Amino acid sequence: MKDLTKAEALAFLMSKPRTGKLASVRPDGRPHIAPIWFIVDGDDLIFTTWYTTVKAANLKADPRVSLCVDDDTPPYAFVIIEGVAQVQETPDPTEMLRWTTALARRYMGDEVAEAYGKRNAVAGEWLIRLTPTKIVAKSGISD
Amino acid sequence: MKDLTKAEALAFLMSKPRTGKLASVRPDGRPHIAPIWFIVDGDDLIFTTWYTTVKAANLKADPRVSLCVDDDTPPYAFVIIEGVAQVQETPDPTEMLRWTTALARRYMGDEVAEAYGKRNAVAGEWLIRLTPTKIVAKSGISD
Numbered sequence: 001m002k003d004l005t006k007a008e009a010l011a012f013l014m015s016k017p018r019t020g021k022l023a024s025v026r027p028d029g030r031p032h033i034a035p036i037w038f039i040v041d042g043d044d045l046i047f048t049t050w051y052t053t054v055k056a057a058n059l060k061a062d063p064r065v066s067l068c069v070d071d072d073t074p075p076y077a078f079v080i081i082e083g084v085a086q087v088q089e090t091p092d093p094t095e096m097l098r099w100t101t102a103l104a105r106r107y108m109g110d111e112v113a114e115a116y117g118k119r120n121a122v123a124g125e126w127l128i129r130l131t132p133t134k135i136v137a138k139s140g141i142s143d
Numbered sequence: 144m145k146d147l148t149k150a151e152a153l154a155f156l157m158s159k160p161r162t163g164k165l166a167s168v169r170p171d172g173r174p175h176i177a178p179i180w181f182i183v184d185g186d187d188l189i190f191t192t193w194y195t196t197v198k199a200a201n202l203k204a205d206p207r208v209s210l211c212v213d214d215d216t217p218p219y220a221f222v223i224i225e226g227v228a229q230v231q232e233t234p235d236p237t238e239m240l241r242w243t244t245a246l247a248r249r250y251m252g253d254e255v256a257e258a259y260g261k262r263n264a265v266a267g268e269w270l271i272r273l274t275p276t277k278i279v280a281k282s283g284i285s286d
Contacts, residue, residue, distance in 0.1 A: 017215070021211045029172070030225070031166035031167055031168045031175075033166040033223060064173045072162040074252075078177075080176060107217070108217060
């Protein structure tokens with residue numbers, strides 16, 4: 001088992017279009033988890049969410065989150081981000097379209113990126129910037 | 144996008160040795176997430192954890208958890224389990240060895256299953272039974 005540096009961890013996050021699993025906390029104290037599409041932007045992670053989702057409500061009430069991306073084949077590797085989510089409920093439309101298109105390109109491919117990007121850059125879709133406070137990243141878990 | 148039945152969701156969980164991402168809550172209210180190996184046992188999920196881990200402390204303080212397993216390739220699919228974790232700090236050694244060996248077989252293969260099983264069936268490794276209270280499962284997310 002080997003610890004990854006911050007640079008290696010960020011590179012792992014962007015190496016393949018793996019989904020992130022985002023953990024947040026419900027107002028009643030129960031944990032919630034949901035898979036998300038994300039993009040690394042500098043040291044931050046960017047994702048979007050529809051305003052009626054459980055995670056939207058959770059992030060608005062308590063912005064503390066944890067996110068996991070892993071390689072679930074031997075010898076296994078994972079990156080866990082702990083941090084704070086900054087929620088933009090009415091993002092700038094041009095900026096939003098840029099992110100939704102980039103997210104669609106990463107997870108769905110060039111051919112459908114523009115169509116998906118437009119579909120998701122609509123009122124009601126929130127833009128989230130996750131700023132890490134801690135990164136735990138390991139590779140070669142089962143070695 | 145299609146909702147999976149409970150039977151389809153459990154079949155998805157066992158179809159490939161994907162890791163589960165387990166969300167729990169720290170005593171200070173922050174969410175925590177970690178990848179785990181698990182096995183479906185009837186309607187429950189079985190996994191183990193070392194007693195000094197963050198998730199061990201969290202589960203002992205608050206057994207409410209959420210777990211996500213997803214297929215992160217188009218058209219994407221996921222199963223999210225919400226439930227309660229029953230912690231056995233000193234499990235029966237024979238039962239523990241059976242589970243750790245089965246977990247190693249599923250995630251590492253037949254050749255090393257017995258060696259890994261023995262390595263993990265030691266004092267300090269806790270046996271956890273997660274009983275679902277709710278299952279949300281969808282396939283064809285991006286269709």
